[in-house]
Amino acid sequence: MKVKIDEGLPVSLAGRLAALGVDADTVFDEKLTDCADPEVLAAAGREARIVVTLDRGFGNIQSYPPGSHGGIVVFRLDEQSARSAVAAVENLVTHHDLADLVGTVTVVHRGLLRIRRADA
Incomplete structure (x- = not known):
């Protein structure tokens, strides 16, 4: 699975995720820091x-409807x-298969996932 780590999360997370078998890069890798959320999402x-x-703004399903992007986890x-x-x-x-989150808007809070899918 492939993820893009947004600013606000530690850059070192990419290496930690790589050790778990996740292909992770960061907005810093692509010089996307301080870019608007739609630009980050387009790059991903x-x-x-x-x-x-x-960034809780990414959780807005009116702005980022499930199925219109590769997936967002807030x-x-x-x-x-x-x-x-x-x-x-x-x-x-x-603990979760990231493939199940492709195209969704998922909010993780206290270990619980609220997953919004395009068909929901």
Whole structure:
């Protein structure tokens, strides 16, 4: 599976995910920091990547309808430290099949997933 790590998440997460078998790159890799969300999503789409982010704006299904992109996973963390963010993303990758999240808008909060699909 392929993901693009948005700014706000530690760049080191890419290496941690690679060790778990995930092809991960970051917005920093493509010099997309400070770009608007649609630009980040378009770049991820060109590479068939799921966007992994802390940015709650990506969770707006009116702006980013399920099925119109490669997938978005928004983490809503009670604590947004680097350690907590890495642990939450690693938990998702190790306990869920990312292929099931392609084309969805998924919000992860306290280990629970709210998945919005195009057909829902």
